[in-house]
Amino acid sequence: MALQSLDIVRRSATTLPEPEARGAYSGQVAKLIDTTKCIGCKACQVACMEWNDLRDDIGHCTGHYDNPHDLSENSWTLMRFMEYENPKGDLEWLIRKDGCMHCEDPGCLKACPSPGAIVQYANGIVDFHEENCIGCGYCVTGCPFNIPRISKKDSKAYKCTLCSDRVAVGLEPACVKTCPTGAIVFGSKEAMKQHAAERIVDLKSRGFEQAGLYDPAGVGGTHVMYVLHHADQPYLYSGLPLNPRISPLVRLWKGATKPLALFGIFATAAVAFLHYIGIGPNDVDERDEEAARRELEKTR
Amino acid sequence: MNTRETNWIERYRPGQRMIHWTVAFCFLLLAASGLALFHPALFWLSAFLGGGPWDRILHPFIGCFMFVFFFWFAAYVWRDNLLDARDWIWLRRIRDVIENHDEKVPEIGRYNAGQKLLFITLILCMIGLLFSGLVIWRVYFSAYFPIRVIRLAALLHAFLAFVLIAAIVVHVYAGFWEKGSIRAMTRGWVSPGWAWKHHRAWYRAVMRSSRGTAPPPG
Secondary structure, eight states: OOOOOTTEEEETTOSSOOOOSSOOTTOOEEEEEETTTOOOOOHHHHHHHHHTTOOOOOOOOOSSSOSSSSOBTTBOOEEEEEEEEOTTSOEEEEEEEESOOOBSSOHHHHHOOSTTSEEEETTSOEEEOGGGOOOOOHHHHHOTTOOOEEOTTTOOEEOOOTTHHHHHTTOOOHHHHHOTTSOEEEEEHHHHHHHHHHHHHHHHHTTOTTOEEEOOGGGTOBSEEEEETTTTOGGGTTSOOSSOOOOHHHHHHHTTHHHHHHHHHHHHHHHHHHHHHHTOOBOOOHHHHHHHHHHHHHHO | OOOTTSOOEEOSOHHHHHHHHHHHHHHHHHHHHHHHHHOGGGGGGGGGGTSHHHHHHHHHHHHHHHHHHHHHHHHHHGGGGOOOHHHHHHHHTHHHHHTTOGGGSOOOOSSOHHHHHHHHHHHHHHHHHHHHHHHTOTTTTGGGSOHHHHHHHHHHHHHHHHHHHHHHHHHHHHHHHBTTHHHHHHTSEEOHHHHHHHOHHHHHHHHHHOOSOOOOOO
């Protein structure tokens, strides 16, 4: 949501750098979600809708605990429940709080064609400024995590803001504030990594050999990270991608194609202009008219 | 250059001209609104359709409109745009064409090989743009396609639009270069000398049928 400040480091659809004097010198922020501590109470969902004044429509039961069924313009975060039978034959209930990952290299921002509709702050938060959003849905196309949702009512894109409005005044995000088990923590990215490392040591000592931190390098790291019991198989957690990255198709579309195509169009026009100057127009003169007249007489 | 005393030849009927310029006007709006979303440096072009959201809303509708009118026009001219053996000779002598040495290339029917290739290019681009455009039409259709298809369609749409715009730049310049051609599409007629010089086989066919020797309109 709109929170204009000078510490924006990246703005969608702009070709020049942003004012960069104010950086995040005390470190970038991150939210750490410890799936091993999560009990699936959905307090974070409630806190999110309360703080952000969102009310989703009452949906339908789809046969499992996910409620609502999917993220939407009014549900920016969502607990996803997965029943996993491990090789030992035991059931594991893997619960993941889904929502924007706040990528260091955001695919949504790369794809967005509207200047300033998507911004990235120096502290790492990726935010949508709906007043600049044109509703094209390119952010959906660009996102490696399938997060942004376009509203059916106003055709604007919405997603988790990492409570940028709260963070800007020194508060933690609403979901962090409310989490009763301490599964969600917030702080500098460095501190969160350290905290995660301690958790992982603990988890390994309890038999979760593959426990680890989910901070995928393919998108430059994320400002929402997970501690997973099975970091080698993130897809167990309701399809969390193993190696997320901005699709090569999107990179090509929003990368080399742009300057090359513009150059191609201008070059075509320039060649045409130079042809006119160098070789000149192809005129029909009186001799052609005369020849045409003779031809006509022949046929009559 | 020309006087009205000679026998003018009708090249495009009024209905055809109106359809052509409908398509042309749609093209301008689509190129402006499409380029606005394609490159940040051209976002200001969205002002032509009333700003970013209106750009996004109107572009696909105008595109569908243009698709219909384009194929309506194509229905009139496709028969004369089928490539034949002589077209390859024309293409091999493209250098003479570019250097205005029309006398060195074989006689041309209603359309030359360049025009035919342009026609085929436009047909393919229009079909590809329609289908890729439907896939990325977020409000109505994107939900029915997997994300990979949407990404591919977005790239394809941009690429085909580039080909189309470049082809239209060539098309517009060709009309400007071959003097007397623009009038064929604005007023509908060409002089016999123009027809004899640029489309001699067509001129002979028209003379034989005597259908085309109508007096100039306007």
